[in-house]
Amino acid sequence: MTSSTAALVELGPDDARFPAWCGVWAASERADRPGQTPRPAADHVALGRQLVAPGGSRDGTHRAALVGDDVAGALRLILPLRDNPSMAVVDLAVHPDHRRRGVGRALHAEALRLAAAHGRTTLVADVDEPGEGAPGRRFASALGWTCDLEETRRDLLLPADEARLSAVEADARERSAGYHVLTWRDRTPEDLLGDRALLEQRMSTDAPHGDLPVEEERWDGARIREYEAGHVARGRTVLSAGAVVEGRLVAFTDLQVVLDQPERAHQGGTLVLREHRGHRLGALVKAAVLRRLAAELPEVRRVSTYNAETNTPMVAVNEALGFVPAGRLSCWSLRLG
Template sequence: MTHPAHRIVELAPDDDLFPSWCQVWAAAGRDARPDDPPRPAQEHLALGRELLAPGGSRDGTHRAVLVDGAVAGALRLVLPLKDNPSLAVVDLAVHPAARRRGLGSALLAEARALAAALGRTLLVGEVDEPGPGAPGRAFAERHGWSCDLVETRRELALPVDEDRLAALEDAAAAAGAGYELVTWRDRTPEPLLSDRALLERRMTTDAPHGDLPVGEEEWDGDRIREHEGTHLARGRTVLSAGAVAGGRLVGFTDLQIPLAQPVLAHQGGTLVLREHRGHRLGARMKAAVLRELAAGFPEVRRVSTYNAEDNTPMVAVNEQLGFRPAGVLSSWSARL
């Protein structure tokens, strides 16, 4: 079967073709999870501008594959600058109507060439798998990538059952009686900033990462502020809760809400420092942000989260809250 000729072009966020590049991601998202609102173009635009701005923690570039002048596939390559100097993160999507024409393979070859030219020797990427037979898994396997981590996606239907939530809050408060609970929105309080940076660093070493060949990340207060600013630029608000002992932040959780379509929220990172575990702080913090969500954003109908199955304490907390499995997210790697 003969397919139309294609060509690959570089794109910047403010180029005329970039909205069509974003539409490829939206179409791929709708195909995989038709009940989820697609990621808004604003998110891609803000991230693209961040990657091009000087002085940040990461760099990046974008490519589009064109068929008859129309964008049929999208590639974003993200390059850490403060750590993991051999790593390149590959984000790749092909419009569902243009699959099985070799366009994804052409973009992947482009990603490999770009990474190699930039001195990167390790590629990593993620595949959303709502159910068996996800096209991204077959694509990764066909190209010889290694599946290094599988996380279960779980979803919580809102509103949370009040009796269930109250019982969990009472038990968690009793177990963590010596800890103060604090909440904030979008911007970590200045006195807690350095502690939050330590928690983000520890997230890259203490949370389960399977066999992913990535190293510890470098975090400081400036990188936290950059991270927070990116969420705002992407049109998200973030509700956070923390556990404090002796004036130090020893645990945190984030809940991200897309303001353009506040239907599905995402539970982001949750971590308690190893030396403060065993006091049900994770459950207490998650319950707190769910209370904040219900009060400020009652229109949100679902919350999603991802956990490795060997992260048994966090899986147990989520199941106690009422989260239920809804597919998996797999992480893959390839060496150049």
Template sequence: MDYFIRELTPPDPGSNRDAEAWGLLERFAGIVNRGSADTYGAGRLLETSQRVLADWTMPGPVTTRLFLAFPRGASDLEAERPVAAAKLMVSPRDSPSLAYPHVVVDAPHRRRGIGTCVAAHLEDLARADGRTSLQAWVEHPTAGGERVLAPTGHGSVSGADPAARFLWKHGWELGQVERISELRLPVPAGRLRAHIEAAAARAGAAYRLLTWEGESDPEYLDDLARLNGDMSIDAPAGDLEADEEHWDAERVSQMERRALAAGSTFLNAAVLHIPSGTLVAQSMLQLDLDDITRPAQQDNTLVTSTHRGRRLGMLVKAANLVQLAERYPECTGVFTWNAEENAHMLRVNEALGFVPLAPEGGWQKRL
């Protein structure tokens, strides 16, 4: 049996949820979620249709196209069941040469050539759009077997991992390995207080800690934009192509509005440098309001380069965990992703109680 690929069109948010476009979006999210369960556990990291739609359609620097693959010549019942979901993202201003594909084949249909078919389709679209490289981040939960080191010398993936074997076979190169870690909640309040007190003492009186939920105060948007822009060039990238991201206050606002539209809330902790009146560190957590017991997701933790060495990273991360416990005590954990060569942040995470869950490979293919 061969397959055909259908590009999705966004449903009208106000339309009947029984409409075909909503049904296709639900099927897309279902395949993605079944694929991530091997790494994160069933139901613990979910893409809801509301989140997918917000990321897909709301204003921002990234343009996204979504696809489903179906069996060709299947029965009517089978034709309603897609066998793979795919996404192709580009960021024309930030990364004009790169495209970011993602393919998930539903487990019962793997090893039938579907992934090859869908990946080739996305690659053709990227070439037609003038892109010269592809990048993808892929979880590799397979344990044991011969380990293949990242070119950085930090981190590895199993040579027996099916996704890794697929990528090598189709001309991709491993450029970096990130560590996926999880913190199980609750964390003893005394442990967090001790970390905060020690970090604040190291930082000194020139710094003041701030925490908030939801959209940021307009007076801080320029500072948050600067921090995010710095992160795009300061974060370890291994052997992957990396371009500086262009951030301004409006982009920060777009990011926050998109998270709220996705059905999330987010918690921020930041450090104000009192003499300059500017934010010099920030950490952000996102939580899904449809089920607050699911683990939160750690977004960027950022410290301005000229203010590093004062334990500000520990200060904002621990303070945000305290805020999480106070506002949403039902939350059961936090997932985070860090480059294996980012030894400082990994030490902070380990001190807070994060434990490794799986490696995630950063892959690149030159077109």
């Protein structure tokens, strides 16, 4: 095995080498998940701009590993600013042509150095695992990380089975008298913004996090607007459904679609406030957003969602709707010092 002689350079989203940096992610995703369209470069560029712009809720920095003139590896480090002050999120990929030569190890050492320089003591990272033996899992284990949470990816093929969807809706309606459901696209209605922020904050504590060292996030209406604008800037549209009682939004679900790649929708958050559970509101909002998706974006062929297996109520809703297992996502952490 040859060891890496990669040079590490900082680069921003407007750097001439940034397209090659984005190309590392695309090549990496193609190698690990053939048959699935990789995340578009424009998404990395827009996210990169958000992370380096002042005033946002997250900072970020990018490094490229160069082997000769080739960008062989990519690192993005994200630093939350409004909460989780000791945490840094690591995203790291190595081009398949340059793997097993220490490029990943070099970028990892750089991530540790940068995190420490920003006063961060805990690193977290996600590893996509389409099948057994994913390189990311081997890499994270070899470098001393701990797997804190495993989620199953489930996919629903569209168009959804009408009989199933109607049965889920009928059951949900029967159990949710007094609540009404509404949908929106890209922008939460102004009068529900504060409630939407509370729901997002609860996502950070109520969705199963396993042993992940994450603290409660701080959300307000302004941060929801930043989040929404961020999706639009990244070329995505977000379809949402919510349940309302006495004028308060008490449940929501989001589906994100990359407009250039409309064949697949990604499930964002879904949450029912604790005090409103037991009324099938999760099923109600998920069915509603699938109806709106079919009406507005019929070109979407698949919805992907990730859940911890311990999240029995959410998994049950997804299975009732017809979602089937399609791989895993694991969440890892490393404590510094």
